[in-house]
Structures are given as structure tokens and as C-alpha cells.
Amino acid sequence: MATKSKGRHNYKKMSMSPKEYQAYAKTMEPPRSILANCLKAFVFGGAVCVLGQVIQEMYVHLMGMSEEAASNPTVATLILISVILTSLGVYDKIAQWAGAGSAVPVTGFANSMCSAALEHRSEGLVLGVGGNMFKLAGSVIVFGTVAAFFVGIAHLILGTGGQ
Amino acid sequence: MLRGKQSWWFENRPVIIGEATVVGPDEGDGPLAADFDLVHPELDMQQKSWEKAERLLLEQASEFAIQNAGIERDQLQFYIGGDLMNQIISNSFAARSLGVPYLGVFGACSTSMETLALASLIVNSGAGSQVLAGTCSHNCTAEKQFRYPTEYGSQKPPTAQYTVTGAGAAIVANKGEGPVVECATIGKVIDLGITDPFNMGGAMAPAAVDTIQAHFNDTGRSPGDYDLIVTGDLAGVGHPIAKELLLKNGVPMNDTVFGDCGLMVYDVQKQKVQAGGSGCGCSAVVTYGHLLKRIKKGELKRILVVATGALLSPLSFQQGESIPCIAHAVAISAKGG
Numbered sequence: 001m002a003t004k005s006k007g008r009h010n011y012k013k014m015s016m017s018p019k020e021y022q023a024y025a026k027t028m029e030p031p032r033s034i035l036a037n038c039l040k041a042f043v044f045g046g047a048v049c050v051l052g053q054v055i056q057e058m059y060v061h062l063m064g065m066s067e068e069a070a071s072n073p074t075v076a077t078l079i080l081i082s083v084i085l086t087s088l089g090v091y092d093k094i095a096q097w098a099g100a101g102s103a104v105p106v107t108g109f110a111n112s113m114c115s116a117a118l119e120h121r122s123e124g125l126v127l128g129v130g131g132n133m134f135k136l137a138g139s140v141i142v143f144g145t146v147a148a149f150f151v152g153i154a155h156l157i158l159g160t161g162g163q
Numbered sequence: 164m165l166r167g168k169q170s171w172w173f174e175n176r177p178v179i180i181g182e183a184t185v186v187g188p189d190e191g192d193g194p195l196a197a198d199f200d201l202v203h204p205e206l207d208m209q210q211k212s213w214e215k216a217e218r219l220l221l222e223q224a225s226e227f228a229i230q231n232a233g234i235e236r237d238q239l240q241f242y243i244g245g246d247l248m249n250q251i252i253s254n255s256f257a258a259r260s261l262g263v264p265y266l267g268v269f270g271a272c273s274t275s276m277e278t279l280a281l282a283s284l285i286v287n288s289g290a291g292s293q294v295l296a297g298t299c300s301h302n303c304t305a306e307k308q309f310r311y312p313t314e315y316g317s318q319k320p321p322t323a324q325y326t327v328t329g330a331g332a333a334i335v336a337n338k339g340e341g342p343v344v345e346c347a348t349i350g351k352v353i354d355l356g357i358t359d360p361f362n363m364g365g366a367m368a369p370a371a372v373d374t375i376q377a378h379f380n381d382t383g384r385s386p387g388d389y390d391l392i393v394t395g396d397l398a399g400v401g402h403p404i405a406k407e408l409l410l411k412n413g414v415p416m417n418d419t420v421f422g423d424c425g426l427m428v429y430d431v432q433k434q435k436v437q438a439g440g441s442g443c444g445c446s447a448v449v450t451y452g453h454l455l456k457r458i459k460k461g462e463l464k465r466i467l468v469v470a471t472g473a474l475l476s477p478l479s480f481q482q483g484e485s486i487p488c489i490a491h492a493v494a495i496s497a498k499g500g
Contacts, residue, residue, distance in 0.1 A: 008383055011376040011412050014369055018356035025357060025365040028404050030321040030438075037318075086314050095316025096435065102316050111316045119312035122212035136315065 037099050044094070044101030052078055052105075075106055082107035086114040112136040164287075167381025170348040177286040179495070180293075180339035181232025184452035185223045186444070187302065187328030189436070193429045198452040199329075200227045206303060206328060213313075214252065217301035220330035220444075221246070221257040225297055228332040232293075232339075239263045239334070240291040243281050245274040246299050246443050247326075248308065253299050263295065272396050273350070273472030274298040275331060275447035276491040280347035282335040283493070292337045299330030300442030309360065309477055322362040322400045325436035327428055331447025333455075340498065342458045345465070346382060348492040350374035352474065356485045360475060363486070364401025364425070364438055367471040370488035371397060372408045375469055378492045379414065387418035390463045393454070395446035395470035395490070398425035398439030424449035424468075446470040450495075458497050465496040 016024065055077050059070035085091040091111045095102040102108055113133050120132035134141070166172040183200045191202035201223060210216040221244070229236055242261055244254035245268040258265035270277040278296035285291040303313045305326035311317055335344060353373050357366035371394045379385060386392060397405055402423040409416045424446045425439035450468050457463045469492040480486065 009379050009385070011380055011414055013376075014355075014372065014408070014412075016355070018354075021355040021369065022357060025355075025362070025368075025404060028365065028400055029362065030400070032320060086316075089314060092314050092316045096318055098316075099318040103318075108316060111314070115312035115314035115316075118314055119307055122214070136311065 040097060041099045041101035041104075044098035045104055046101075048078070048101070048105040048107055078106050079110040082110035083114045086111045087118065091115075109137060109140065112140075166346065167377075169351070169377055170346055170381035171280065171284055171287075172346045172382070173283050173287040173344055175287045175289075175337065176343045176345070177283045177335045177337060178339050178343055178498070179333050179341045179455065180336045181228050181230075181234070181341070182331065182333035182451040182455055183224045183227030183231055184329060184331045184448040185220045185227065186448055186452075187220075189302070189325070189434065190327060190329050190428055190448065192434060195428060195449065195453045198456055199448060200224070200231075200452075213301055213303040213307060214248065217246070217248070217253045217299055217304050217330075218256050220301065220328070221253055221297055221299040221332070222260055224299070224330035224332040225257065225261055225295060228295065228297075228334050232334045232336070234293065234334070236261070236263070239293050239295050241266065241282070241285060242295045242297065243268060243278045244295075244297040245269050245278060247271060247305055253304075254297070257297075270470075270489060270491065271472030271474050272300075272441060272443050272445060273470040273489050273491045274443045275395065275450065276347070276468055276470035276493045279333060279335070279344065279493050280349065280491055282333075283344040283347060286335045286337050289337075294335050295332060296335060297330065297332035298443040298447045300326055300328070300444040302326045302328045302442075305442060319437055320361050321437055322359070322365065323437040324363055324396065324398050324425060324439055324441035325429065326442035327440045327444040327448060329444035329448040331444065331451035333451050342455055342495050343498055345494040345496050347494070348374055348378035348381060350377070350490040350492070352487045352489050354485050354487040358480065358483065358485045360480045360486065362400060363441060363473045364397045364399070365404060366401075366486040367473055367488040367490070368397055368401040368404040368408065370490040371401075371405045371469050371471050372412070374490040374492050375409060375467075376412060376414060378467065378494075385418065386414060386416050386421075389419045389465050389467045389494070391420045391422060391454070392416075392467045392469065393422045393424055393427070393446075393449070395423075395468070395472070396425035396439070396441040397423050397471055398441065399431060400438050401471075402426060427453065455495070458495065461497065463497070465494065467492055467494050
């Protein structure tokens, strides 16, 4: 086994162009099942909505709130659940399964803020937690606000919105 | 010394007289658990930050390597180390507690073999007689720096890899008992334009191919001269690509066993690691923990470790740059081999 083969080789360089290689590498990627991911997202995202509805009904029936008044504490309760699950290290594991189903509802927004706050706690409260909490959620707020602005302009021009 | 275009031949046969590995819980659940010197049951290792935990891994691995080599700390002349953190803080801070003259290097996940090659070069040239090479990575520091906060719920694609929490350190000496570092091939930076940071294996495969071919061209060796050739962390996507490209270029890879550390460190079917392991610690803990033990047991006579690294930064990929990659190969054999 320890014998050295002294024959000189001259293996040639990669013959693929970057474009060819990228196309080839693409074919080697395991497929992502879009259908299964959509289904999982639908099931989990739907379950979050059902949970939200149950919580809202509880506020209406057990605490005598109006349906409109119950919506704010409902959202707060969902956020609280998400923050607790994030802090226990469970939410990211759910997300690997649920995909968009856990990212799109308000629980996903809460998770993005809570996870960033936890992660940067070691850099202090002001520059760490304060400075990084909106690291991921910030762009949602920025583009949400910009979108709202343009929708508002459109309503103004068309005379459809507002009182 | 210089052999061919980019390889170093170590004619004075530097010896790895002691090595050690320390890992985290996921690696402890993997198939190589019994080969590591210490398995931490918790990811935070009772430290206040992930960064401190990563540093602790390296400090412990260095300490154990010194013990396993049966030498004193002040007998070490140099320490060469690197990691994935910005400004390689894990190594610089560990070197502070080690108190040994230090050279910090960066080669991303190829650092394990980059440091081993450099340590062997120093010993072979007589510039040092006992040199420590070390590297480390931590899953959570890598997630935090390169991806998202660790608890952020994002779905990872099947091409993604799981950064190994672990550190490996080895002491190379001019005499003593242990496996011999025969030669090393230093890789070129290769970039075929892959931009997806969730497909590092695919990006790095051409770099591994380039270095492996250069190694055979420079040394005149063939795959059949090795009982095992392992790549560092190409994992489930990159490793088959590398094998296919090598075979296509006429390299007879079927004459040897061609494996990948990223596929060995975890049970890829059972553990949720997507395509497999990655990170500086990946090739370090598999080589120093598992493969050197197999050499010492006589199961392997000669191996080639090709550590692969993706030289990207969070900034470069956000700016749309592709991923430059590198691979360094080191040949290790049993003492009499």
C-alpha cells in the first residue's frame, strides 16, 4: 500500500465554464417539494388563525368584550405565545417544518424581533437589544409603511378611501 | 521542499505527537461521539455568549492536545490558528490565554488543514520543533454572523449545511510518536460563480477538485496511494459533484475510498442537519478525533484530507458577489508508512 506510484500525471483543468457549472450544480440540488411546503404552510398558518379565533372568542364570551375590542388582546396573546416558544428554542424548529406558515402570521413577526433581541443581548441592552431588535423586522415596517403611503395616495386620487 | 507547482514535501517527516477534539451536543449525538476527547451536553457551555463558548472549545482542545502530547505548555514555540469569526476572535482570544507566540490565519473552513500545513512547514524547516495548529467553529456564532439569529424561524433548504460546534488542535513536532505529515498542497481560490450561501457544498466542490488534481500532478501520486481521501465539508450536495468532476477529468477516484467529513460527523439521515456538517470544526474534529485514531489503530495507512473553505462574508453575499472557495490538502500517514 505504501508504494509510491511515480508516474507523472497531468490532470487537466476544469473544462466547464462558470455558466455551465452553475447549470450543472443546479441539477445536483435535491428538489424542494413546493406542493408539500405549500400544504404544510397552509396547515400551520391556518392553525395559527384558528388559534387566534379561539382566543378572540374567549375574550368575547368569557370576558364580555366586543369583537372589535377583543382583537388587540388577541394579537397580544399570539405574540406572547410566539415569544415564549422562541425563548424556549422551539419556534425555529417549528419553522423548519412549517415554512411560510410560521413566518407570515403575526407570530413570525414576533419571532423575528424576539430572536434578534435574544441573540444580541450579549452586546448590551442599548446597542445590543435596542440596536438589533428590528434587524429583521425593520424592513417589514419600512416597506409596510411605504406601501401604505402609496395605497393612501391611490385612494386619494381615486376618491375611494377615508371619510 | 517545493514539489511541483503548489505542494510542499516534508522530507524531515514532522510528527503529530498529540491532538484533541472538543465538541457540542449534536456532534455528541453523531456516529463519531466516542472519538472526541470531550462532548459538551449544552450548546452554551455555561458561558455568557456564543462567542465565549466557541473560544472555550478551542482553549480546551489546545489544553487536551498538550496533555495528550505529554509536553508542557511552554515547550510549544508557536501557535497557528484561525476560525470563522470576524477578526478571528476565537483564536486570538484563546491565544491570549495560551500565551504562546501566535500567527492568526483565515481560510474559512479550510483553516484546519491550512494551519496543519503551516505548522508542518515550520517544523520541517527547523524554524520550530513543537508547533500547535488549531481551529474551531460554533453553530450559533456562525448562524449569528452569517445567517439569522439562532432562534429565528426560517426554513433552510435541503442544500444548506449545519455548522459543527467543535474545536480540534494538533501538535506537530520534529520527533516523537504519532502519525507523520508527509506533504501538503496549497489551493488556489476558485470561483465558478455560485452565489447561494445556502449551497456552500456546490460552491466549494470545484476548489476541492482543483486542489486534489494539483496534489496528484505535483506529487506523482494517484488516488490508489491513499486508503482514504476526505473532503472537509462538501456534504450531500457538493461531494457527489466533486466525485463526478474528478472522474470526468480522468482521476481514478474509484481506486480509493472518497469520503467527506461533513457526511461523517453527523448521521445525516437521522439528525436534522440538511445536507451535512460544515465549519472549521468539521474537518478538524473528524481528522483529529476520528481519522488519526484509525491511523494509530492501523486501520488506515495513509490519508489525504482536503479541507474546503468558502471565503465569503455576510457583506459580500448581500452585495451580490459570488462565493470564492479554496481547498488545502494534507497527506498524513502512519509512522512506518
